[in-house]
Amino acid sequence: MAKKMEQIQQEALQRYLAFEEERRLEAQAAASTERMMTRSSIINHHDNLAMERIINQSDLFPIAHLQAGLDVSKAVCRISIRSQSGQLESYGTGFLVAPNLLLTNNHVLETSEAAMYAVAEFNYEDDVHFMPRDIISFRLDPEALFITDEALDFTLVAVEENNQHDIPLTDFGYLPLLPKPGKILEGEYVTIIQHPNGGPKAITIRENEVKFISSDFVHYVSDTEPGSSGSPVFNDQWVVVALHHAGIPDPNDPTKWIANEGIRISSIIQHLSEARSSLEEEHSRELLDQLLTVVMPGSAAEPMEVGVLAEDWYADASGYDPTFLGQGFDVPLPALGEALIDDVAQTADGKRVLDYMHFSIAMSKSRRLAFYTAVNIDGNQLVDVKRSNDRWYFDPRIDEAYQIGPEFYQSNDIDRGHLVRRRDPNWGVDAVKANEHTFHFTNCSPQHKNFNQKAWLDLEDYLLDNARDHSMKVSVFTGPVFRDDDVRYRDAQIPDQFWKVAVMLKGDAALSATAYLQTQEDLIGGDLEFVYGQFGTYQVPVTQIEELTGLDFGNLRDADPMAAGQAARVQRAEDIRL
Template sequence: MKTARERLAESEVLRAAVQRRIDGGLLERMGLPDIRVPAPGEGADADVADRLESIDPGGSALEAIVQLVGRPPLLVQNDRVVFGDDEIDSLDDFPPGTDARIRATEKFIPSVGRVEFTNFTMAWGGTGWVIAADGADRIVVTNRHVASLVARRTADGHGVFMRGPSQIRFGASLDFNEEFGAIASQATPFDVVDIPYLADTTAPDVALLRITGQNLPSPLPLADTDAAFDDVVALVGYPAYDDRNDKDAMARYFRQLYNVKRYAPGRITQALGPRVTLQHDCTSLGGASGSPLIRLSDGRVVGLHFSGLYGKFNSAVGASTLRQLLAGARPVADIAAVAGATEAAGDGQHGPDQLADRAGYDPAFLGGGDLSAPWPGLPADVEGDLARPSDESASQPFELRYTHFGVKFSRSRKQPRMTAVNIDGRHPVAIKRGSDRWFHDGRIPRDIQLGKNDYAHPDIDRGHMVRRQDPNWDDTLPAGGPGVSEIAQRANDDTFHYTNAAVQHGDLNSGARQWLGLEDYILNSAKTHGFTACVFTGPVLRDDDPEIAAGVVAPREFFKLVVMESAVEGTLHATAYVLSQGEMIRDLLEERGRTEAVEGFELGAYRTFQVAIADLAAVTGYDFSRYVPFDPLAALATSEAADAGEPVFVPLDAISQIVL
């Protein structure tokens, strides 16, 4: 990188710019004595250069002055750079033909947009640009510090939108217009529907956003080679007023016109290296964060600008890093966070041979035919994440079969997605709780199962999805049979597999009293028949579930669907429940346009809610249509509420409040 003294000696434009700054009182404001910049041919005054470099220990202060003269932030209108006589003159510090090269790269301007926010205190936060196509969608890249204004990173590196104090969810969109002179009707916003990657603060300042819609812009081409020192480049973005810069300089350069698309040519002042960042001197202010740095010689992107927000260095993430992230590579810290630790002593493992005789869940347990109780259907993306046991049955796909129950297991979350158990209240067998040794299931890979160390944190518990007592029955014995049964003991022991455990925060136990007594209450109700039931249980998995320990994500809600034969023989009876702080209720209100109801919504302590099965289906995306017609709670909805799509739910402060 050239020193300030060398740059002064080489550039008449720069010398004149520095002298104008001194004449305007720059050194006086800095507390430095008045000095003169040498005239052309006199050579650079070492004292001048050294004093200017000393302003910033990184040697970037003189480059800030360069940004103020000879580095014009050119306006963009109708996807073209505005060139007047003054703008042409301002390019004198660049090689001849730079204006033609700028024109050659104008085709990329429509692919650069402003990152705008919804339900947030700021209308917009930075710049983003299309980096790749993904089917009909587009992937946009911006800075982490832009996206993290409205989103937060999850354990697997994805991002999810946060909520404000009033519980309204934030959102984002990309508007690829927002040019000088544009009117509101010319806006071209595309909603951000997903955040595939949001960097940790220890990783390069990058976020990847997914947008969808019609007539999406084309991706900008990434450079195959890194930028070299003194390459002519350009920054395309939306500089905003930034009081961390000299106000007079901003007024002179931007003429009080901010927040619109600009094209700022400059040079690479430091090439990317093993221990140095990619730096440039294009004019930028805070809103340019996330702008593409385009090399004019070949029209390819060599970097992602990120330092404008901080006002210290014009730095950029290199194209090589962007290519790696786009290909799915992640920083080592991300990989280490989800790597399993050395397993503590005490856990066991059952191999396929030891579990070979397990029949699993029986959908015909209540009688078959009109009384059949099949597994609820799962969306394709959820099903694609399920583990496939080595002994998978064609008639029971994805099911890890145990005694009187089955599990469908999420590979990515390392926890059950759903469990299904057959309960026979006529032939229960009491099994005394033993040492509670937990086992891994050898029919699926060990590395997708949690273990003892993963539950070492004092705030989390292993939560049985199939209750320990539920499958403990033996219909080969007389009703109320003896206290010992090999079948019932095996069922009891089978519940102590990690595949049947979900991570539960300790706070959840405070509201679990009604939850734990649901099945017993329903089994003994006069409105049901036969004392047999099929129960489906699982976590409500969300992208923004909190990471409690490294790679261990705790669901915030759990659902339960209890299916029995009705007191009217030959028909089903089905009820659904959620153990929650209220997130599901809030989401249902929000998704159905009940903004006023969400405003001020408070998440309280964990409690049990009875919910309409149709509403449970809407939140989870699962197919519960088999059971919706048999839900007594649905009859509570008035016609007006039904027409408005209001959720139907009953907070259960006492088990007797269940609607049967």
């Protein structure tokens, strides 16, 4: 083992020196836009300082970062390597990457026989009073699944689902592995949760700068010890970016270390994907599929729950009310142009509009998306309905063939975007029903996950907040722009532009109708990879929305302050002309 570890360290040193020479000959440029966009796509939008940390402008973290670290640490364990007779031989670290799959190094568990006698020990750590917690041990199950690779120095092995005391392994969760590269950039910092020298669980928090990234390896300056092999290496969002496997010795002083090396998770996932076909047992393939189909909670590829609503959920749906703003200020639904009439999805009784609680939708059969949505917002009766699940529904009143369903959004970077925003119709005694109604596929339009919606969301917040603060009533129309050259994906096309028309009373004396256009044009390539291009939200004349969509908004053209003006960029609420 010692000889093999020395060989691994020397190989890591040669890679490190080669990277240093490459940097000396060619100055390192800033991270490319493509890598930066990939990196930023996994950042929670509530973490306002994350991008500043990435570009070394801030060391601030939300305090919840510490709790998140404790949460992910549950899946990290010490691995006790034992002989067939049960004698302790060495220690390593490992971590759960699926409900009952553990990842560690090849040099920790080289063979299935070694794994047969090894033990995964969870909770080997001290509590806040520096008292040891109770260790909970699980045996490994290499007969169910054992995959190892010496070049990438990893081993993936199954773990028993319940230990001898009937404690379920699921108590410790697991760390999802994202297959795409770009989860860490050179110059960022990593965090490692480990069992140094086989001791209690420990963590390296800062001064762990990533120096070099190659196709398969990451080099970082960090504190680790023997026994740390097999530890997860995290970025600031607690996403696993590498599997730690070796320290890099100082070529001038072998008693010192100059860096550490980890194997990139994207390389490990690629190897496992290729190895799947060689597995003979179906059960082994099923276990591996748990890992290969794992995604981060909340991401676009997360499996979607599809529900069914009983008929009475639709029976008394009020739908959009054209007289909502008051007597003498009728705002009818937009009329569909002649070219659109034959493409409307009709109900069994011939209706062209689907009524939900406080909003309505007209659907396109060919595009399987809404021509438009129309919602009434009553700021005097808004109710804060919590989002309790992410269950979506087909509308049984029209054929499912005219609705883009869950299969379209699986295993890609496409988000399900509400057209009628969830909070908008949630007012009055029917707020809960209205909230649930917004989760219909008819109210869903595909958007690339990197589609920058900040200005769009600011606009929606502005409308909703003003409705609440001033007890206003607002009617809002929203929809996509359909173009023949929209990107075609799977069995549908993805709109690259979205529009909104907001109507309210100005001074209780006149209608004000303002129109907005936002584009993800040039952000979506044919392979759905994010393409760096221009995007933004613009206030435009209502007539421009009519020209783009084939809809007729009638007298709203006369209530538009932009009727005779040019489009104007909206970057903040103050830019809006009412």
